[in-house]
Amino acid sequence: MTADPARPADGRLGLLDLIRGHRRRIALAVALTLTGSALGLAQPLLVRHLVEASGAGRPLTVVVLLLVALFAAQALVQAVAGFVLARAGEEIVLGIRLNLVHRLLRLTMPVHDRYRVGDLISRAGTDSFALRRLVADGCTDAVAGVIGLGGAVAVLIWLDPLLFLVVAVLVAAGLSTLVxxxxxxxxxxxxxxxxTGEMAGDLDRALSSLRTVRASRAEQRETERIGAQARTAYAHGVRTARLSAAVGVASHLAVDGSFLVVLLVGGVRVTTGESSLADLVAFLLYITYLAVPISSVFQAISAIQESRGALERVNEILALPGETDEPAPLARRPAGQSAAALEFRDVWFGYDPGQPVLRGLTLRVPERGHIALVGGSGAGKSTIFALAERFYEPEIGQILLGGMDVRAMRRSECRARIGLVEQHSPIFHGTLRENLTYGAPGASPAEIARVVELTNLDDLVKRLPGGLDSQLGERGVRLSGGQRQRIAVARALLARPVLLLLDEPTAHLDPVNEAALRRAIEQVSRDCALLVAAHRFSTVRDADQIVVLDGGRVVAVGDHEDLLVSSPYYRRLAAEWMVPAREP
Structure with a gap:
């Protein structure tokens, strides 16, 4: 089974790309469908022969048995064709979903910033499933319907060209209304x-912040917001259903109208001797059989039009730029420079054009030690972390990791050397062990025990009913903020990074756990570089070096005591930090 169809260079999928890798199965389904159509087309001829034989007094047993056999064979062949086609459709949906998941997890961060999570999930779920009909009904019905229609037309012309002309005019009139x-x-x-995508986005927003929604008594407002999108989807769905029903009615009216006209004209021709009763019966039966291929063609057109919207939304995502892991052809180590764990050289960067967050920032983090980044909100601390992890690329300037230009390294290589602990540390659905080993799935029990002890998680492991194998709940809902923070720190430490980035790791800790984590930070800083975005006085005071940021630039560097003397801006920050520290 081919579950991941090849994609063209621009990532966009067309109908031929959807069926690539499934051609044999689809061809088998088409062949079986056509076989069923052929068996059905043969039955009116047998009925014609049966009428003629009855009129001539010849035996009918063999003809009746053959007619029953053809009918049974047609039913069996069509059942097998339906199963083969349904399986091919499911495989195609699987392939599209795998493509979408692959792309969604690798889209660049600026692209992710523009889209809502719920809408992206909707494209991988609802929209990808809608494409199943494009192949199952659109492609196969179109091929089988056109060929079946051609066969029926050929037989009708052979039986009575004049009556066929009447049928052709009526069917053409019905088709003209469908454009x-x-x-x-x-x-x-x-x-x-x-x-539907907007509805999924609004629902994801509400459910991911459900406690805030309830605390704000906003359930009704969120219900109305989500309901508005649901009603919009409903209105579009009703319109689609109305138009689809109209297509079906047009096809049936064309065939049924043809049947009545043929019955009238053919009856007159039989009474005048221009045609036989057997020919008229056969022709009328073919008119009824004509409904199947005509309906197939109409339904194929309908399915293609309905599914094109889903294909456009899927292609919109597949065509978006994704991260590449290929290094740029740059020098890997600048000559004459001692290696630092991390170095920024005159880096300019902004999330929006013309609005830089970092303005010529230069920063050097040594291979060992604890460096604290301090500054007001918007000074650029989190942006430095994002650029170090290569979630974004600088507009101007150079970033070095271990003396190497990061652009000359694979992203996977950079990220393997850096550990990141976000301020709002995510906890994944699963066990404590799975969360701890997320970045180091091959970690040994001894290594896990080491980071558990280092981050003071022993009590949590003992309290959980299943220990390390206890489920933590969706987004770690059963944990306190401090526990989530320490799990994130342990997860980062377990991968043994060369550089560890901590975004205010003590923000959610009580004094006991904060002291334990500070001891862990001190121990870690002996083995690797530690860069901490700090907002609390205790974190800053323990740093080997403090880098003061303001307006996207480094305005002062030194230890705590030196900066209190040399930097007025740092003194103001320290005074603000020390106020809550004196409160009971």
């Missing part, structure tokens, strides 16, 4: 899928 409906179906389908 505006097709355009409307595509627009309605795309609008419905976009509304």
């Amino acid at each position: 505006p409906m097709m355009r409307g179906m595509r627009q309605a389908s795309l609008g419905g899928q976009q509304a």
